Amino acid sequence: MTAIEGVEAWEVLDSRGDPTVRVRVETADGTGTFTVPAGASTGAHEAVERRDGGDRYGGRGVRGAVAAVREELAPVVTGRRVTDQRGIDEALVDRDGTDDLSRLGANAVLGVSGAVAHAAAAATDRPLYESLAPASGPGAIPLPMVNILSGGLHAAADLPIQDVLVVPVGAATYPEALETAWEVRHATGARLGTDDHPPPVADEGGFVPPVADATAAFDLVVEGIRDAGYVPGDEVAIAVDVAATHFHDSDADRYALGGETVDREAMIDRVSGWVEAYPVRSIEDPLAEDDWRGWERLAGRVGDRVQLLGDDLLATNADRLDRAVDADAANAVLIKPNQAGTITRTRRVLERARAAGLAPVVSARSGETCDATIADLAVALDAGQLKVGSLARSERLAKYNRLLGIDRAYDGDFAAAAALAPRR
Ligand code: PGA
Ligand code: ZN
Numbered sequence: 090m091t092a093i094e095g096v097e098a099w100e101v102l103d104s105r106g107d108p109t110v111r112v113r114v115e116t117a118d119g120t121g122t123f124t125v126p127a128g129a130s131t132g133a134h135e136a137v138e139r140r141d142g143g144d145r146y147g148g149r150g151v152r153g154a155v156a157a158v159r160e161e162l163a164p165v166v167t168g169r170r171v172t173d174q175r176g177i178d179e180a181l182v183d184r185d186g187t188d189d190l191s192r193l194g195a196n197a198v199l200g201v202s203g204a205v206a207h208a209a210a211a212a213t214d215r216p217l218y219e220s221l222a223p224a225s226g227p228g229a230i231p232l233p234m235v236n237i238l239s240g241g242l243h244a245a246a247d248l249p250i251q252d253v254l255v256v257p258v259g260a261a262t263y264p265e266a267l268e269t270a271w272e273v274r275h276a277t278g279a280r281l282g283t284d285d286h287p288p289p290v291a292d293e294g295g296f297v298p299p300v301a302d303a304t305a306a307f308d309l310v311v312e313g314i315r316d317a318g319y320v321p322g323d324e325v326a327i328a329v330d331v332a333a334t335h336f337h338d339s340d341a342d343r344y345a346l347g348g349e350t351v352d353r354e355a356m357i358d359r360v361s362g363w364v365e366a367y368p369v370r371s372i373e374d375p376l377a378e379d380d381w382r383g384w385e386r387l388a389g390r391v392g393d394r395v396q397l398l399g400d401d402l403l404a405t406n407a408d409r410l411d412r413a414v415d416a417d418a419a420n421a422v423l424i425k426p427n428q429a430g431t432i433t434r435t436r437r438v439l440e441r442a443r444a445a446g447l448a449p450v451v452s453a454r455s456g457e458t459c460d461a462t463i464a465d466l467a468v469a470l471d472a473g474q475l476k477v478g479s480l481a482r483s484e485r486l487a488k489y490n491r492l493l494g495i496d497r498a499y500d501g502d503f504a505a506a507a508a509l510a511p512r513r
Pocket of ligand 1: 251455
């Protein structure tokens with residue numbers, strides 16, 4: 090048995106330059122390090138990250154979370170068997186004592202949980218995608234969903250929807266999928282900037298388009314797909330993260346969609362219209378995080394044709410996932426470890442989703458570092474899809490490049506278009 094001998098934590102800066110928590114777990118047979126990501130368009134039902142407040146870093150410091158790791162969580166895990174991820178995660182959650190991990194902070198708890206996973210891989214001399222895998226072994230290399238245009242809370246843009254992405258559904262291998270996405274990204278960029286001045290990029294590396302209307306953004310990407318020599322829909326499909334929670338006015342119960350405000354029914358019509366008119370294969374958060382009625386109605390209308398992906402709706406939370414399964418409100422779930430708060434909770438939601446027939450999509454946050462843990466996690470748990478931003482900014486490329494390394498080292502399949510919901 091390899092026991093945990095020490096836990097260290099400190100503050101580092103993420104891709105927005107904001108503080109975040111880095112944790113290192115030490116054993117006699119190896120150490121593991123993990124750095125916690127952070128969202129901007131966070132949902133109300135996520136595990137709660139802890140920020141210091143006050144003047145330092147505009148209130149965004151994480152010294153409190155770092156102190157919680159050192160003073161409260163390190164004693165809980167020190168001496169435990171490093172490969173007992175589930176037992177360790179339960180002990181971390183117990184120590185916090187709240188369901189949403191708000192006492193110590195989900196950033197403290199996940200920091201330790203993630204570093205334990207890496208330390209267990211090091212101690213057993215295996216790559217992380219193997220040590221996190223079930224007994225049957227790791228799964229396929231995931232199909233990437235690559236960000237092309239950004240709006241919403243991720244960009245100083247007029248565009249209310251957050252991401253327009255491409256899914257290289259015609260690619261036969263992971264490297265081919267990346268190359269295809271690169272070509273479409275460049276072709277779209279060429280329509281937005283000049284060769285001397287590439288267009289500015291947003292938090293996840295997507296271009297910030299000079300359009301305020303979702304359909305104008307889809308037109309741009311469809312043109313980019315054609316310019317790159319691909320057939321829209323058959324070879325390269327569009328995915329959208331509407332992130333509708335962030336333009337839903339809950340008092341008026343209306344959606345503020347680019348200069349107009351629309352009610353639920355009009356929003357459902359609008360989104361259904363996108364599915365009719367554009368090669369859209371995946372739509373994330375088309376309605377607000379508590380608009381269960383709207384989600385059910387939309388799923389009834391287009392759920393047999395398009396992937397309806399719950400991010401803020403489901404918040405990588407098992408109870409919310411169960412509700413969505415019962416109500417038939419979504420057919421896919423975004424999996425973000427820091428919404429869940431531990432590696433074990435993340436794994437549980439992913440496995441439960443798959444058992445219920447929902448497609449899991451492992452996702453980064455808009456605030457990231459070059460930590461590539463989620464690339465390993467997606468392969469280990471056979472998620473099938475990965476969403477980590479655009480082909481720009483090193484915190485994004487760290488994940489794409491990690492998958493290129495895994496693809497070389499491991500003779501696994503490529504998930505390809507079959508990973509998308511609904512299954513066809
Ligand atoms: P976030 O964005 O990390 O800012 O929440 C990612 C997403 O909405 O999928
Ligand atoms: Zn989202």
